[in-house]
Amino acid sequence: MIRRILPALAGLALLAFLISPGSFAPLFQPFTRNNAPAIYTQTSLLSLTLSHLAIVALAVAASTVAGLVLAILVTRGAGREFLPLARTVTAVGQTFPPVAVLALAVPVLGFGTGPTLVALFLYGLLPVFENALAGLSNQPAPVAEAARAMGLTPRQRLWQIDLPLALPLLLAGMRLTAVISLGTATIGSTVAARTLGEVIIAGLLSSNTAFVLQGGLVVGILAVLIHHAFQAAEVRARRRMGLD
Amino acid sequence: MPRLWPPAVLFAMIGLAGLALPLVQFKANRIVPGEGVGLAALPHGPWVMLGLGAALVLACPDRWPAVARLASAVAGLIAATLMLGMAASHLPPAGNSLARVAPASGFWLLVLAFGLMVADAVNRLRPSLALRWVMLAGAVALAAGILASGLLDGVSVMREYATRRDLFGREAQAHLALAFGSLGLALLAGIPLGIAIFQVRRWRGPVLGVLNILQTIPSLALFGMMIPVLGWVAATVPGATQAGVSGIGTFPALVALFLYSLLPVVSNTLAGLSGVPAPTREAAVGLGMTRAQVMAQVLLPLALPVLLAAVRIVLVQNIGLAVIAGLIGGGGFGTFVFQGLGQTAMDLVLLGALPTIALALVAGIALDLLVQGTRRGAA
Numbered sequence A: 001m002i003r004r005i006l007p008a009l010a011g012l013a014l015l016a017f018l019i020s021p022g023s024f025a026p027l028f029q030p031f032t033r034n035n036a037p038a039i040y041t042q043t044s045l046l047s048l049t050l051s052h053l054a055i056v057a058l059a060v061a062a063s064t065v066a067g068l069v070l071a072i073l074v075t076r077g078a079g080r081e082f083l084p085l086a087r088t089v090t091a092v093g094q095t096f097p098p099v100a101v102l103a104l105a106v107p108v109l110g111f112g113t114g115p116t117l118v119a120l121f122l123y124g125l126l127p128v129f130e131n132a133l134a135g136l137s138n139q140p141a142p143v144a145e146a147a148r149a150m151g152l153t154p155r156q157r158l159w160q161i162d163l164p165l166a167l168p169l170l171l172a173g174m175r176l177t178a179v180i181s182l183g184t185a186t187i188g189s190t191v192a193a194r195t196l197g198e199v200i201i202a203g204l205l206s207s208n209t210a211f212v213l214q215g216g217l218v219v220g221i222l223a224v225l226i227h228h229a230f231q232a233a234e235v236r237a238r239r240r241m242g243l244d
Numbered sequence B: 001m002p003r004l005w006p007p008a009v010l011f012a013m014i015g016l017a018g019l020a021l022p023l024v025q026f027k028a029n030r031i032v033p034g035e036g037v038g039l040a041a042l043p044h045g046p047w048v049m050l051g052l053g054a055a056l057v058l059a060c061p062d063r064w065p066a067v068a069r070l071a072s073a074v075a076g077l078i079a080a081t082l083m084l085g086m087a088a089s090h091l092p093p094a095g096n097s098l099a100r101v102a103p104a105s106g107f108w109l110l111v112l113a114f115g116l117m118v119a120d121a122v123n124r125l126r127p128s129l130a131l132r133w134v135m136l137a138g139a140v141a142l143a144a145g146i147l148a149s150g151l152l153d154g155v156s157v158m159r160e161y162a163t164r165r166d167l168f169g170r171e172a173q174a175h176l177a178l179a180f181g182s183l184g185l186a187l188l189a190g191i192p193l194g195i196a197i198f199q200v201r202r203w204r205g206p207v208l209g210v211l212n213i214l215q216t217i218p219s220l221a222l223f224g225m226m227i228p229v230l231g232w233v234a235a236t237v238p239g240a241t242q243a244g245v246s247g248i249g250t251f252p253a254l255v256a257l258f259l260y261s262l263l264p265v266v267s268n269t270l271a272g273l274s275g276v277p278a279p280t281r282e283a284a285v286g287l288g289m290t291r292a293q294v295m296a297q298v299l300l301p302l303a304l305p306v307l308l309a310a311v312r313i314v315l316v317q318n319i320g321l322a323v324i325a326g327l328i329g330g331g332g333f334g335t336f337v338f339q340g341l342g343q344t345a346m347d348l349v350l351l352g353a354l355p356t357i358a359l360a361l362v363a364g365i366a367l368d369l370l371v372q373g374t375r376r377g378a379a
Helices: A002-019 A021-031 A045-074 A077-093 A098-109 A113-137 A141-149 A154-191 A197-205 A209-240 B006-020 B045-058 B066-090 B105-125 B129-149 B156-163 B165-199 B201-216 B219-236 B250-274 B278-286 B291-328 B334-343 B346-378
Strands: B024-027 B035-037 B100-103
Touching: A002 A021, A002 A045, A002 A209, A021 A209, A045 A077, A045 A113, A045 A154, A045 A197, A045 A209, A077 A113, A077 B006, A077 B105, A077 B346, A098 A113, A098 A154, A098 B291, A098 B334, A098 B346, A113 A154, A141 A154, A154 A197, A154 A209, A154 B219, A154 B334, A197 A209, A197 B219, A197 B291, A209 B201, A209 B219, B006 B045, B006 B105, B024 B066, B045 B066, B066 B100, B066 B105, B066 B129, B100 B156, B100 B346, B129 B346, B156 B165, B156 B346, B165 B201, B165 B250, B165 B291, B165 B334, B165 B346, B201 B250, B219 B250, B219 B291, B250 B291, B278 B291, B291 B334, B291 B346, B334 B346
Parallel strands: none
Antiparallel strands: B024 B035, B024 B100
């Protein structure tokens, strides 16, 4: 029960804060010095949050589609010959620090939201691909045999058997991607993307802990909520497939 | 028509695109955008282009042994790098110290194509563990040799390095100290914590819950919040300042990285200990070992591969995250990255980003090999 109430409360508190940040000023006042403002007002927190979420959603959607298509390609037909290579590239790619990827995207795409989107997309590709691959390739042998015995064409098998069975793992990959992207997107503000990182960086530059705190809290609560939502979806998908 | 090796066809497409695009950017100074210069415009360029193109296309048929593929890929990487260095020493007019030659899309695509070729060849070679170590050491030695030879000294990144040689050494030390120091602290605190929650089951939920929440705080915010928190501790707790606690400099970054490292260490310690089969434990108890002896001589050695896997996760993650320390004055390669972004001097960004990537890559591969070694030893 408490596992449901806590996220709901956190979500409500977040919503209240975003709609009327001013009324939370007394809470943040103790963290400011020299009468500095307690609430970031340069840009509305609500619009920054929406822009932050939009960037993350776009990046996660793009990496899910690309990761899933790649995983399907390397698990059937001629694509199979790419499988060992794809595994190596995924493992090596994940050692690339997200901040470095972000910084390297700037000379190609210039400052703004573009490099952040690309860095998040590239970095998010890996967990999704890895999990989709695991979901598509580790299916129990009896399932494959039953599908063949039923006379399913490869296409039917993909849509009716393989993808639904891989769904829980795919969702787990999307969850990882979404949570990593949410945090990494804040760094996007150093290259002028419109995200909540703007609030944190403003706080760092003016030594105003209240700003750092409110930016961090909003992103942190969003991350917990999104983590929670994906986990609930995973449980539902597993139940529907009779995996639990 | 010989049978083709499909990955090699992909590498050839990437590599040929790289040959068609400009190899370097020639800029009048370090800030302005430059013009692209292709490989063909350089002395001996057409010949090198022909050689690289032939290596890419000839690799497509499936009949070559993996060793030949590896050799040609490494040769391709070296050739592309040497041409970059040549372009940098050849293009600027004599006496012009402002002009910069930076690697451009063509160079990066060539590196990608031949790098993928190396990975593919190593995969097909299935080298033994010992041979993998030798290959890693060889790759590091080769890169160090080329950098030390001075052949690349004209390239923009190396020019940035030359003007801040001392600073680079200090920031490299700071970066390593942050990554390894936080790892050491996390192991010192995390392993006992993992053992504790292994033995006391009801602490597991709360401890892992708190560490999970720590992990969701965006790194930028955690780094930022450490400054006032630790500043307050240093100012109010007697003796804290003498113990090295401080709200400025490297210390807040170290603590933030330490907090991020706790979850992998604690949860893997728990997973490793829980993974030891019950009969093994019972046999140890039956031999008359005390609880502490069972832990030190049986459980922990058997949990070592899983623990090392945590070390790999933490080290790679911290080498990357330590870049953010550059934003809060904590030092490390991040200093160059954010300074470069601030001045729109991309060569400076590269000076911070490339060593970070190289460090994370080498650490990741080395620890993978170490994990494989202990797995085999344990089995």
